[in-house]
Amino acid sequence: MSSNELNSSRLFSRALRIAPGGVHSPVRAFKGVGGEPIFFKSANGAYLRSVEGIEYIDFCQSFGPNILGHCDPDVKARVHEQIDIAWSFGASEPYSVELGQWVKARVHCVERLRFVSSGTEAVMSAMRVARAATGRSLILKFDGCYHGHADSLLVKSGSGLAGEASSDSAGVTTEVAGQTLVANLDDEESVNRAFAKHGAQIAAVIVEPLPANFGLLPQRREFLVHLMNQARLSGSLMIFDEVISGFRVGRGGMAERLCLVPDLVTYGKILGGGFPVGCYGGRKELMELVAPLGPVYQAGTLSANPVGMVAGLETLKKAETENAWWVLEERTKEFCRQINQTLQKLKAPLYMDHFASLFWLRSGAGEPIRQPQRIPAGQKKEFAAVFHAALKHKVYLPPSGYEVGFLSLAHTPEILMSAVDRLSAALEEVYGPS
Numbered sequence: 001m002s003s004n005e006l007n008s009s010r011l012f013s014r015a016l017r018i019a020p021g022g023v024h025s026p027v028r029a030f031k032g033v034g035g036e037p038i039f040f041k042s043a044n045g046a047y048l049r050s051v052e053g054i055e056y057i058d059f060c061q062s063f064g065p066n067i068l069g070h071c072d073p074d075v076k077a078r079v080h081e082q083i084d085i086a087w088s089f090g091a092s093e094p095y096s097v098e099l100g101q102w103v104k105a106r107v108h109c110v111e112r113l114r115f116v117s118s119g120t121e122a123v124m125s126a127m128r129v130a131r132a133a134t135g136r137s138l139i140l141k142f143d144g145c146y147h148g149h150a151d152s153l154l155v156k157s158g159s160g161l162a163g164e165a166s167s168d169s170a171g172v173t174t175e176v177a178g179q180t181l182v183a184n185l186d187d188e189e190s191v192n193r194a195f196a197k198h199g200a201q202i203a204a205v206i207v208e209p210l211p212a213n214f215g216l217l218p219q220r221r222e223f224l225v226h227l228m229n230q231a232r233l234s235g236s237l238m239i240f241d242e243v244i245s246g247f248r249v250g251r252g253g254m255a256e257r258l259c260l261v262p263d264l265v266t267y268g269k270i271l272g273g274g275f276p277v278g279c280y281g282g283r284k285e286l287m288e289l290v291a292p293l294g295p296v297y298q299a300g301t302l303s304a305n306p307v308g309m310v311a312g313l314e315t316l317k318k319a320e321t322e323n324a325w326w327v328l329e330e331r332t333k334e335f336c337r338q339i340n341q342t343l344q345k346l347k348a349p350l351y352m353d354h355f356a357s358l359f360w361l362r363s364g365a366g367e368p369i370r371q372p373q374r375i376p377a378g379q380k381k382e383f384a385a386v387f388h389a390a391l392k393h394k395v396y397l398p399p400s401g402y403e404v405g406f407l408s409l410a411h412t413p414e415i416l417m418s419a420v421d422r423l424s425a426a427l428e429e430v431y432g433p434s
């Protein structure tokens, strides 16, 4: 392809003839904001560069994995070094030992772990372990939490009162959907109802301890404690899905921030430093049910891929050395404060929420939203208008009003100042006096 052909619109029409909707993961198609997707050719630090050569300040950061920013020089050097010697053995190697040790030494709920290649795979495997350990079949999940695309989790609340679910995707059978119960976040009663009716059959409760895949819906600690107590009383296991919050809200994720110890935990995103890595782990006797020690089968041709292992380890080591979690939280707080100042000045019907270095621009006033049904109806439309105005001012937000944004260490105070200026100009265009 000659370089003058590199144009997002032309690439999109070609992509449409290759992949469904022209994409390999649905949000990328811009259906949530309208218009055609931008095609990016390269990225560095806080910036993305489109095939047209336009540079954007990027707050999507691959939906979270790049906590150091794009193409961090130290991670890049380590990856180059690894690629020079080998990128897959399908055999034992030292790299997963090192990354595994790093994680185990820092996260108190992980006594044993297994690396896989995505968050979806991690969640699927953790559920299989929970079912094997308890000999029960049901999984209780929450409306507004996302756990990847395993069949049994692509469900929504059914009409029943005690959490019965129905399929939320074609191709998921009613039999499979029937193995899942759905309760409401921030609602102890809905949890009690599900346990009262089905407690003896619930193998595990799975929750995002910081729900961040349908807006940002921080939960009360007491709610999570209630959940864990109910699970314990019924002999069900507790799975924290920390694929997005793990190594993002702090070194030990939400489990450490809240001092809670789930039976099983899942990771992904940051753990691979931008390469496809997932992981599930937890109590020793549960994880020892997994093959080859135990009867739970789980395998992967590219599991613990050396490139992902070294990229993840270098990313985490550097994040720790640079005190990333504290630094990012402070920067995010200030960034959101300034954006909220602009929003207030313009009397815009929006608010910027944040938790650690995740943020969410959403409609409504400042009180925290903890349940998906409380997200104002105007969210999609308001966000779409701001998203496109931001693009004009060269800021790339995640292309959906229900996805959160991320800061990385590459978002220096100077870059953030420029981002505030650009976003303020964009907001003025949408909400200012015309």
Ligand SMILES: *Cc1c(COP(=O)(O)O)cnc(C)c1O
Pocket: 117, 118, 119, 120, 121, 123, 146, 147, 148, 149, 208, 213, 241, 242, 243, 244, 268, 269, 278
């Ligand atoms: C991203 C995510 C997943 C799915 O991970 P993939 O790597 O996309 O399969 C699962 N759970 C949570 C909480 C996530 O944020």
